[in-house]
Amino acid sequence: MKKLLSLLLVGVMVLSLVACGTKDKDDTSKGKGTKDVSELVIGELHYSVVEDGGWAQAMHEGIVKACKTLGIDTEKQLLTRENISEEDIALVESTVEELVDNGADIIFGCSAGYATILAEIQPDYPDVIFAQQGNDVYDNIVEFQIRGYEGEFLAGYLCALLNQGSNELGFCASMDEASVRTALNGFALGAKYANPEAKVQVIWADSWYDLDIESTNAETLINKGIKYMGMEASSPAIPQKCEEKGAYCIGYNIDMEANAPKAVLTSFVWNWAPIFEDIMKKTAEGTMKNSANYYEGGECAQLADFNDELVSEDIQERVNELKDKVAKGEVVIYGGELKDDKGNVLVAAGQTMSDEDILAQEFFVENVVGGK
Amino acid sequence: MSAMNKFRFEKREKQSALRTLIITAVSVLLALVCCGILIFSVGSKPLKVYETMLTQVFLSPTGIKNMLRSSLPLMFCGLGVALTFKMNLNNIGAEGQYAAGVIAGGAFVLFGPDIEGVPGMIITALCCFLGGAIWALICAIPKAYWGVNESITTLMMNYIALMILAYLCLGPWKMPRQNTGMTERIPRSMDIPEIMIGDIQISVGVFIGIIVAALIYCAYKYTTGGYQLTVISKSPKSAQYAGISIKKNILMVMSLSGGLAGLAGFMQYAGVAHRIVENMPNNAGYTAIVIAYLSRLNPFTVVVVSILFGGLQNSTAYVQSLGVPSQIATMMQGVIMIFVIAGDFFQRYRLVIAKEGKA
Numbered sequence: 001m002k003k004l005l006s007l008l009l010v011g012v013m014v015l016s017l018v019a020c021g022t023k024d025k026d027d028t029s030k031g032k033g034t035k036d037v038s039e040l041v042i043g044e045l046h047y048s049v050v051e052d053g054g055w056a057q058a059m060h061e062g063i064v065k066a067c068k069t070l071g072i073d074t075e076k077q078l079l080t081r082e083n084i085s086e087e088d089i090a091l092v093e094s095t096v097e098e099l100v101d102n103g104a105d106i107i108f109g110c111s112a113g114y115a116t117i118l119a120e121i122q123p124d125y126p127d128v129i130f131a132q133q134g135n136d137v138y139d140n141i142v143e144f145q146i147r148g149y150e151g152e153f154l155a156g157y158l159c160a161l162l163n164q165g166s167n168e169l170g171f172c173a174s175m176d177e178a179s180v181r182t183a184l185n186g187f188a189l190g191a192k193y194a195n196p197e198a199k200v201q202v203i204w205a206d207s208w209y210d211l212d213i214e215s216t217n218a219e220t221l222i223n224k225g226i227k228y229m230g231m232e233a234s235s236p237a238i239p240q241k242c243e244e245k246g247a248y249c250i251g252y253n254i255d256m257e258a259n260a261p262k263a264v265l266t267s268f269v270w271n272w273a274p275i276f277e278d279i280m281k282k283t284a285e286g287t288m289k290n291s292a293n294y295y296e297g298g299e300c301a302q303l304a305d306f307n308d309e310l311v312s313e314d315i316q317e318r319v320n321e322l323k324d325k326v327a328k329g330e331v332v333i334y335g336g337e338l339k340d341d342k343g344n345v346l347v348a349a350g351q352t353m354s355d356e357d358i359l360a361q362e363f364f365v366e367n368v369v370g371g372k
Numbered sequence: 373m374s375a376m377n378k379f380r381f382e383k384r385e386k387q388s389a390l391r392t393l394i395i396t397a398v399s400v401l402l403a404l405v406c407c408g409i410l411i412f413s414v415g416s417k418p419l420k421v422y423e424t425m426l427t428q429v430f431l432s433p434t435g436i437k438n439m440l441r442s443s444l445p446l447m448f449c450g451l452g453v454a455l456t457f458k459m460n461l462n463n464i465g466a467e468g469q470y471a472a473g474v475i476a477g478g479a480f481v482l483f484g485p486d487i488e489g490v491p492g493m494i495i496t497a498l499c500c501f502l503g504g505a506i507w508a509l510i511c512a513i514p515k516a517y518w519g520v521n522e523s524i525t526t527l528m529m530n531y532i533a534l535m536i537l538a539y540l541c542l543g544p545w546k547m548p549r550q551n552t553g554m555t556e557r558i559p560r561s562m563d564i565p566e567i568m569i570g571d572i573q574i575s576v577g578v579f580i581g582i583i584v585a586a587l588i589y590c591a592y593k594y595t596t597g598g599y600q601l602t603v604i605s606k607s608p609k610s611a612q613y614a615g616i617s618i619k620k621n622i623l624m625v626m627s628l629s630g631g632l633a634g635l636a637g638f639m640q641y642a643g644v645a646h647r648i649v650e651n652m653p654n655n656a657g658y659t660a661i662v663i664a665y666l667s668r669l670n671p672f673t674v675v676v677v678s679i680l681f682g683g684l685q686n687s688t689a690y691v692q693s694l695g696v697p698s699q700i701a702t703m704m705q706g707v708i709m710i711f712v713i714a715g716d717f718f719q720r721y722r723l724v725i726a727k728e729g730k731a
Contacts, residue, residue: 049698081689082698086552087654088685089645090442095689097434102693112552116647120557137549177542178551360549 035105037284038071043079043099043107045114047086054209054234054253055270056082059110059133061254062272069273070280079104086113093121100125106283108276109133112179115141122290129283129290131276135359136293144275145359147297148179149186150326151268152230153333154303155250156190158265158311158319159228160198162248167195170221170229171202172214172238172249176372178360180232183252183268185365187230189333192367193322201226202370211237222247228265239264248310255304265311267304274300295355298327334358339366381721392719399715403708410703416695424694429687437566437573443682444639445470445653447581449660450678451588452504452632454669458592459605459625465511465526466633467657468533469504473634474641475537476503478648481558481641482545488561496562497638504634505627507533512626516619522626534651541650553650564643577643581678584632585671601625633657666712684708 042063050060060080067074079102084095092114099107109118109132118130119138130141137143159169169191173180184202191198201224203217214233218241221229229249231238239260242249251257251267275294282288306316325331334353338346340363347353364371408418429435449466456463477500487495511529514520541553566575592598604611604621611618636656641648663681667673684705691701 079693081692083688083702085654087649087651088442089640090438090682091686091688093441094429094435094438094686097438098428098689098693101428113554113649115550115552116554116557120646135549135551175542177553356549359551 034286035284037281038073039077040070040072040105040280040284041077041079041103042067042072042280043096043102043104044081045084045092045095045107045109045111046080046082047084047111047113048209049082050080052234053236053259056110058253058270059108059272062270062276063108065273066276066280069277072280086111086117089117092117096121096125100128104128106131106279109141115143129279129288131279136295139291141290142279142288142292142294144272144279144294144296146270146272146275146300147295147358148268148270148301149182149189149333149358150297151301151303152183152186153190153193153326154319154323155230155266155268156187156192156198156200157194157322158190158303158315159187159230159248159250160191160194161315161318162265162311163195163198163228166225166227167197167199168224168226169198169200170218170224170226171200171368172205172217172221172229172231172233173202174205174208174233176204176206178362181361181364182358183230183232184368184371185361185363186333187250188365188368192365193331199367199369200230202364202368204370204372205233209234211235214238215241218242218247218249219245236260251304257304257307261307261309264307266306269302269304271300271302295359340364341366341368341371378726380724380726382724384720384722387719395715395719396712399711400708402715403711406711407704407707410700410707411696414695414697414700421691421694421696424690425687428690430683433570433572435683435686437575438686439679439683440575440578441644441682442685443679444575444577444581444643445636445656446659446663446681447578447675447678448584448636448639449633449657450663450667450674451581451584451671452629452636453657453660454664454667454671454674455588455632456625456629457664458669459601459621460608461515461622461625461629462523463508463511463526463626463629464523464661465508465529465630465657466636466660467653467655468526468530469507469630469633470637470640470653470657471530471533471537472507472630472637473500473504474637474648474652475533475540476500476506476634477638477641478540478545478555481562482555488559492559493562493564493642496558496642497635500634500638500641501631502634504637505631508626508630508633509623512623512630515626516622530657534653537648537652538650541648545648547647555648558642558646562642563646564639575643577639578675578679580639581675582672584635585675588671597621597624633660636660662709662713666716 044063046056048056050056064074067078079099081095084092096107106129112134115132115134118132119141122130122140132141132143134143135145163169171184171187173184188200191200203220205213205217207213214235214237218238222245227247231249231252234253236256236259239249239251239256243260243263248263248265251264254269255267257264275296332352336347336351337349340346346363411418411421449470453463453466477496480496480499511522511525515522545555547554547556564575564577566573600616600621603616604618608618663674663677667677688701692698
């Protein structure tokens with residue numbers, strides 16, 4: 001026992017001695033300044049693979065599109081790193097180091113979970129622009145987000161228009177989290193705009209990606225007699241289940257029409273390219289501010305082309321009309337009076353919800369059934 | 373019958389360090405050849421990939437820093453798991469005990485009294501240890517008193533702990549104005565310090581790991597408790613005849629093991645992630661089982677193997693930088709693991725070719 005104790009003591013002493021040492025920051029200085037935009041080297045971090053048929057793919061396609069527009073060679077100058085788990089902080093850090101070693105001027109964090117990690121290590125890489133998907137939380141990294149609710153609003157409107165003779169719509173949601181609520185609430189508000197009596201029944205997968213649960217949830221909705229549904233899910237499981245059972249849905253993340261041509265009316269798609277183009281241009285000019293924040297709607301939050309077999313021209317036109325009204329500000333999606341599902345007034349008549357509250361929404365709008 | 377008897381495996385009586393070393397080296401080499409074929413078939417140069425892995429991940433100062441950081445949770449989970457395996461207890465629950473530890477530690481940091489700096493660190497570490505220990509005890513008590521299979525219970529408890537962790541991170545503990553499941557940062561004064569040795573930055577957590585390994589080693593060698601463990605693992609019956617309480621030992625070993633997994637949570641929380649995130653253990657508890665097995669339950673070997681595994685995990689990005697698809701990069705980890713485990717089999721057994729008619 002004495003031996004043990006003395007060993008422990010020695011250990012503690014060594015520890016306290018070494019703990020006094022100081023940390024050094026290794027500076028990787030690269031000449032900062034202007035360069036031609038086509039010379040930029042772009043790094044991107046993905047939690048899954050870029051052919052995931054969902055979120056990562058939409059993000060990657062946005063980066064590729066922006067690169068192509070600006071003449072950046074995606075073969076040589078786009079460094080794509082996949083399967084970088086947001087939970088594995090050491091892995092994310094070593095990946096960033098590797099990207100910087102390979103000359104990255106901009107590093108795109110393509111999933112919300114990278115935000116805290118990138119913000120923490122940004123001071124170590126003053127010459128690199130970190131652009132991160134997320135809300136405006138940090139001052140030292142560029143953050144970008146799309147007003148997805150604009151597209152979902154149109155999607156809900158479209159479903160409610162088609163859902164003749166019924167007030168019941170469905171929604172398959174993934175995890176109960178603000179960005180998912182934004183999609184769900186946007187859909188419900190759009191449905192309500194078309195039909196004040198419309199109700200949206202939501203079912204949760206409680207998982208970001210689970211083909212079985214997603215498909216079971218869609219089936220549950222269909223068995224309840226629901227024919228039209230929206231979704232916030234990353235796989236084509238829901239469209240495929242809808243097709244099998246003769247129901248209809250709105251795709252999500254990317255255009256899902258090819259996955260289920262008899263069920264997908266249109267898809268909500270993330271169009272990141274305009275934001276990325278701007279970030280790349282400004283970085284090349286040397287005018288990109290670390291504190292910048294993008295929160296874009298309009299062309300960034302669109303619906304894909306309509307499925308002409310399922311959506312008549314007349315209805316397509318009505319959806320497009322509403323789109324113009326939203327763009328012109330004639331229809332304010334989060335305008336008052338707006339109540340939550342418990343009857344509390346969220347926004348008083350004549351008022352509009354602040355972006356901050358829209359982003360961090362902790363409520364479900366009035367006509368959502370099955371919110372948490 | 374004779375055809376079947378031609379080849380058989382015989383358990384090796386003696387283990388030699390040299391043979392262990394040679395077989396491990398050969399296994400790794402074979403794994404690299406196998407991966408090389410994969411890499412070559414997707415159009416990259418295998419040697420170039422290995423060179424990059426070696427120089428960037430395992431030998432460069434920043435690579436070593438990150439490798440040591442990644443190894444911390446693996447190391448502590450591995451030490452804990454090895455402890456229970458030593459007693460033939462199948463603790464598959466390091467993942468959940470890790471999560472439970474993080475929950476207990478996080479509760480103190482987020483809601484406990486404002487104690488920062490080194491005292492705060494020690495209390496948080498203790499909370500994590502206790503959290504993991506209690507989580508393991510929930511399975512240890514039924515095992516000790518009613519013989520309930522611990523492989524099943526510890527595995528099931530993993531899911532429960534992970535669900536609670538996810539609920540807390542996405543719900544009540546979530547950092548304000550943040551969409552992802554994570555808590556506020558731990559106060560900077562409670563970060564596990566990192567020291568410079570030469571130009572390599574090393575987390576103090578690694579030294580704590582080595583000290584814990586040394587303590588376990590000494591406990592096996594010099595204490596009665598350690599001796600009792602050895603006896604129980606060799607023959608539970610004789611242990612009982614000798615008056616060793618198996619119940620007591622199950623409870624003790626399981627709670628120590630759970631506590632170490634909880635400490636793994638502390639290392640990740642205060643040393644690497646600085647926050648609690650939704651799926652913090654990220655399979656470290658399961659990788660630890662492989663690590664413990666490969667290390668032959670020797671605590672010092674656990675430390676070394678964990679560090680190598682940390683490096684292997686971090687190599688994903690560097691391998692991708694040479695045009696190898698991410699799936700192949702992850703697959704390489706699996707291939708190397710399988711070859712080393714297969715090689716391990718030949719360390720324990722030897723192939724005997726019997727002459728016909730004799731066997």
